[in-house]
Amino acid sequence: MNDEIIKKVHDVNYKVLRAFDEICKANDIPYFLDSGTLLGAVRHHDFIPWDDDLDIAVFASDFPRLKAVLQEQLPPEYEYVEYASYNGYFRNFINRVTVKGSLFRKMQPNEPYSKQATLGIDIFRLESAPENAILRSLKIAARRLIYAFALGHYWRWNCKSRSYFGKIILIILVNIGRLIPLKWLFHFHEFLVNSKPINENSFIIAANYSFPELSCTYRKEWYSQSCNVQIRDLTLPAPIGYDSVLKTMFGDYMQLPPEDERAPKCIHDGIVLPE
Secondary structure, three states: OOOHHHHHHHHHHHHHHHHHHHHHHHHHHHOOEEEEHHHHHHHHOOOOOOOOHHHHHHOOHHHHHHHHHHHHOOOOOEEEEEOOOOOOOOOOOEEEEEEEEOOOOOEEEEEEEEOOOOOOEEEEEEEEEEHHHHHHHHHHHHHHHHHHHHHHHHOOOOOOOOHHHHHHHHHHHHHHHOOOOOHHHHHHHHHHHHOOOOOOOOEEEEEEOHHHHOOOEEHHHHHOOOOEEEEEOEEEEOOOOOHHHHHHHHHHOOOOHHHHOOOOOOOOOOOOOOO
């Protein structure tokens, strides 16, 4: 991927992020930059030079209102996409704002994820987790179990990157998941997101991270308020405890990765950008 193309991708991402930020501020909906987008703002005051997507986080309690205003107020060049809209297949539990007319990789014939392969924003939902470590672990385990079952409905799923033992466990869970209607798994996922912790809590987890990141836990005070960070000329909200959040996600996040790892995660040859 050459520098000219990634620059064009960043220009598209800048526009959709600006539109999203304007909608949230106009409607007084709190959100935070998340994952690689947060890291880019803190470390580069821009997008990560080789990053190709956008990540934001919103409290689960604020998500229904965010969803409603996105459906009503997004400019016509963008689209709000539900994770349950992939023709009866599972991709992940991430809702998105996508850029119409974009495509970051060549689609295979009959592939159901055309809206997944567009540029845009991944929306992660932050939910409370129990104070008790055992109860917290059980909630995280339930999240991971639902995700593993849902992989039974994944188009062309494989487990090549797993360890031998991990493959065996995952294959068993995936095959059980194939027997469970996907809509039941979606309903149970939403039930877990909206369920209240049994006791007072000081922890937060992300309800819809990818499978490996579901075990990450964050302190509630890290998200107790927002602070300002910059991406180009945009002033955007970050969690007040962004240093602790980024250390949990990435470790020594100010250290650049090796050069051979500085490549886009998603973009492949055949990228199409909107006019």
